[in-house]
Amino acid sequence: MVEVCLSPELIHLYEVKSKIVVVIDILRASSTIVTALESGVVAVRTEADLTACKALETQQYEAAAERNGEPIEGFRWTNSPLQYYQNPESNGIKLALSTTNGTRCVQLSQAADTILIGSFLNLQATAEWLNRQEKDIFLFCAGWKGKVSLEDSLFAGALLCQLSAKPNPQCDASTMVAQLWNLHRDNVTEFLAESAHYKRLNNKGLAEDIQFCFRQNLFTENIVILHEKDFVKQAI
């Protein structure tokens, strides 16, 4: 069965134990982690705290961070997928990434059996892999500072509609996101231009970055999965 949680503020109402959790933070942590790993980065550690993130440099991680769409002084890498994509300097590095919304979902999912990162960029690969598993699936939207976000909800709908597992009939959020996807599957970019976070980032000149986050199935061969403390890619 599949369930959808629209915000980290609602997670206490659900049970993630023994489930496969898909963490969804489309703008942009999910998209960045997936792109980094598909661009040669070998491992991504997520850290909520900036200082803890920076401290990982002593363990051969390179530090990446951003707050409110702005780069942070002293951090070479940011939360922009385009900084990693087709960048030879990504190759072979380990990354410690500090973001607010997405990282929190990872922390809140520790009881899960498995944690994946879902993004439009690896949508189909993620669905294919999930469709071969037996466990219950939990789609966990990061939202924006606790509030429901359009882009994460829409992606949850997109993934749900590709799963062979059925939505939990107790879960109205599943119906909502599936409806949203069925309505907007052919105009994703236009629809997501209505998202509050899209507007925030667009106002910061990040339009190209956002467009990249909405590309579907650019990466088709791997899932992104938490292995011990790091996210890594794994062939489906």
Add this chain to the structure above:
Amino acid sequence: MVEVCLSPELIHLYEVKSKIVVVIDILRASSTIVTALESGVVAVRTEADLTACKALETQQYEAAAERNGEPIEGFRWTNSPLQYYQNPESNGIKLALSTTNGTRCVQLSQAADTILIGSFLNLQATAEWLNRQEKDIFLFCAGWKGKVSLEDSLFAGALLCQLSAKPNPQCDASTMVAQLWNLHRDNVTEFLAESAHYKRLNNKGLAEDIQFCFRQNLFTENIVILHEKDFVKQAI
């Protein structure tokens, strides 16, 4: 401006002070309160606690309660709108109603300027009255035990689409519920049959009650508004 909050578990992320809050608990507290007041009941007090509700009998209230769709021994009235509708025994009484989800929203909205009860039964009257006010509007969905519910979200969309005030551009939930309404405005009953709470109540033989809750604009002349501690009807 208008905002939409999809669950009481998210209310701490919003500011209701100085706003007009519309509490939405379609199945069935909202529908019951509106119907009771339109059927001769002169005042409805909401109480979360069963004992506190029963104790109001000493102040000339008649006690009404239900838990999980079941009547409670010792409470003459229930949370069924059909028990009040066209029932001469409703006439002139004051009601103390104990429900879980809807009552909680009323408690959580105490800082608001004004609290209304919204339901499909008084949709247009509520919209008309709101469209003459100057204050910000806050649509507060009760959901089911903290989770998002389809029927409350759909009603929030229905009301939003009749308001002249614009949605807050930071509020993605507004976009979601408006989309949902635009998609299902012509098949409300069929769509809401997918709701988890519809199924729960339907399984308890409450189909007729549910259908009543989905009737639009049966009552067109009043809003339901909190006056001191009681909800009362007020001509628009």
